[in-house]
Amino acid sequence: MVFFDECHETDGDNEWKAWLEQVFDAKQEIIDFASSRRTGNCPLEFDSYLKGSFNFGLSIQFNDGGPKTLIRFPKPGHTATTLRDEKVTNEVSFLNYLGQNTRIPVTRVTSWGMTEENPQKLGPYIIMDFVEGTRSTNIMMMANEDPRDDFVLDPKIYNAKLGIYDQIADYIIQLSRLNFDAIGAISQANSSSSKTWTVTGRPLTYNMNELATYCRVFD
Known part of the structure; x- marks a missing residue:
């Protein structure tokens, strides 16, 4: 048994709050960055902040009639810092896989990258169409x-x-029909024409994140 560590929980909350202040301070820079990853050049305006249990995002409205854009970051302190890049990589891969292999409607990812690939260094990110x-x-x-x-x-x-x-x-039912020969993270073969997906990494689960965040088991 591993006990829940309230000190680590407090540390995580403090890390999240400090990061959130950085986001607020860099709001316009984040919006400009997200806009630069979108085709076209049209006026834009900030729409809203969106917060979930593990992610935080900014919604941006453009005036060309297209969908809103959402730039989303995993929340440090609530998502283990050591797992954030891995989490985003897995999410993008799975969205692409679902889009290719099911009829499940998924949002369109327009850009994504790791912490070092965004100017503010606020963490790995996904830029996608916002679904109303x-x-x-x-x-x-x-x-x-x-x-x-x-x-x-x-x-x-x-x-x-x-x-x-x-x-x-x-x-x-559609998800139940997707089969692999192992449990873990999936990726597509390194070929623009290939649609072959295989398990290439370890699974990244909710429990793993909880252990890393609140018990520091994986640190």
Whole structure:
């Protein structure tokens, strides 16, 4: 058994907060960098910040009618620093693989790179089309008078709206049909014409990141 280390958790939170201040200070430089990786030359404006459990991004709006652009970084302190480059590499490979081998809709990656490849050195990054959408809970939940109450499925919901579960089931079935001879990270053969994907690296799992972040097992 490995015990959860609250000191390391605090260190991670502090690392994340310090990094976030750097992002805020370099906001315009980040936007300019993301814009330089996009085809065309049109005016742009900052849209919003987006934060998840392990990633932080900036959404950018252009005025040429195209989709918004999102530049996304793994959050240091919540994603182990030693694993960030590996994480981004794996994510880009898997998005490309899904795009080639399934009907699952995935966003278009326009650029990506490691920490040393962006001027601000804020970490590895992915620049992709921002996908507009609506949270499924907003569609299917019953309105609560108290926002602290748990979400409850609206009993009067139209069956057509429940079709989202059919879509999810179809995605899961497609994923279940993807087979490799080993467990791990995948990559494509070094050929522009080849569509062969093989397992070439170790798996990078949620538990590995938790151990590295909060227990320093892999440091």
